[in-house]
Amino acid sequence: MDCHEASALLAAYGDGELDPVRSAAIERHLLGCAECAAKRDELATLRTRVRAEVPYYRASAGLRARVRAAVEHALPAAPRPQAGRERWRWLGAGAFAGCAATVFAWFIGSAVLEWGAGNDIIAEAVTDHTRATLGNRLTDVASSDQHTVKPWLSARLDYSPPVQDLRAEGFPLVGGRLDYLDRHPVATLVYRYREHTIDVFVRPVPARIASAPPVTLATLRGFNVAHATGSGMEWWAVSDVSPDVLSGFVARVAQGN
Numbered sequence: 001m002d003c004h005e006a007s008a009l010l011a012a013y014g015d016g017e018l019d020p021v022r023s024a025a026i027e028r029h030l031l032g033c034a035e036c037a038a039k040r041d042e043l044a045t046l047r048t049r050v051r052a053e054v055p056y057y058r059a060s061a062g063l064r065a066r067v068r069a070a071v072e073h074a075l076p077a078a079p080r081p082q083a084g085r086e087r088w089r090w091l092g093a094g095a096f097a098g099c100a101a102t103v104f105a106w107f108i109g110s111a112v113l114e115w116g117a118g119n120d121i122i123a124e125a126v127t128d129h130t131r132a133t134l135g136n137r138l139t140d141v142a143s144s145d146q147h148t149v150k151p152w153l154s155a156r157l158d159y160s161p162p163v164q165d166l167r168a169e170g171f172p173l174v175g176g177r178l179d180y181l182d183r184h185p186v187a188t189l190v191y192r193y194r195e196h197t198i199d200v201f202v203r204p205v206p207a208r209i210a211s212a213p214p215v216t217l218a219t220l221r222g223f224n225v226a227h228a229t230g231s232g233m234e235w236w237a238v239s240d241v242s243p244d245v246l247s248g249f250v251a252r253v254a255q256g257n
């Protein structure tokens with residue numbers, strides 16, 4: 001088995017869906033290939049984090065009906081129970097499991113995509129945050145040094161976001177990355193609070209915001225989003241930390257030094 005074959009099968013292998021022969025082949029390959037072994041570990045981490053961190057919702061009746069209809073549609077015609085055709089029943093059952101899994105995966109995939117479909121900034125900020133935390137691309141520049149993070153971001157944007165390390169106040173700076181909000185590249189500062197990650201999207205205050213409103217707070221899909229303006233910028237903080245901590249934090253970063 002070469003790397004190409006192995007990477008095509010890694011996900012199925014991780015889910016325990018391969019037959020013993022192919023499992024053994026991929027295991028032999030993983031023993032000798034650090035690159036594929038790293039991919040396997042990455043998949044395992046992602047799976048664990050999705051299970052632990054993605055909020056679960058009960059499917060609505062409409063979604064339930066759509067899944068059911070799609071599964072039924074995808075099913076091969078039910079095999080006729082005839083003597084001597086017993087194995088077809090098993091084959092049919094196998095195909096059913098496969099189709100159901102695929103259709104279900106497709107629905108989950110669309111549901112995740114629908115998350116980001118709205119042009120609502122809060123939804124977009126939460127989607128950016130989820131993508132970054134689950135996708136292993138939390139920072140483009142990993143540094144607790146504001147004098148490293150700020151120039152890195154300024155060089156890639158047409159504005160210069162204020163950057164502070166708030167370690168002394170319990171919010172160490174982890175780094176920064178370039179993300180997208182409202183169809184524009186946006187400076188994203190990454191902070192830590194205890195075991196939590198806080199993303200802060202910073203951009204110049206849009207002209208439509210005449211006077212600085214107080215901190216506003218929203219909750220979406222289990223994440224809190226706190227908004228503030230200050231230091232000539234607009235600040236959106238997204239995290240799973242408690243609303244009061246996040247509001248205090250966003251007010252603090254917006255206020256500047």
Ligand SMILES: [Zn+2]
Pocket residue numbers: 002003004006029033034035036037
């Ligand atoms: Zn390999």
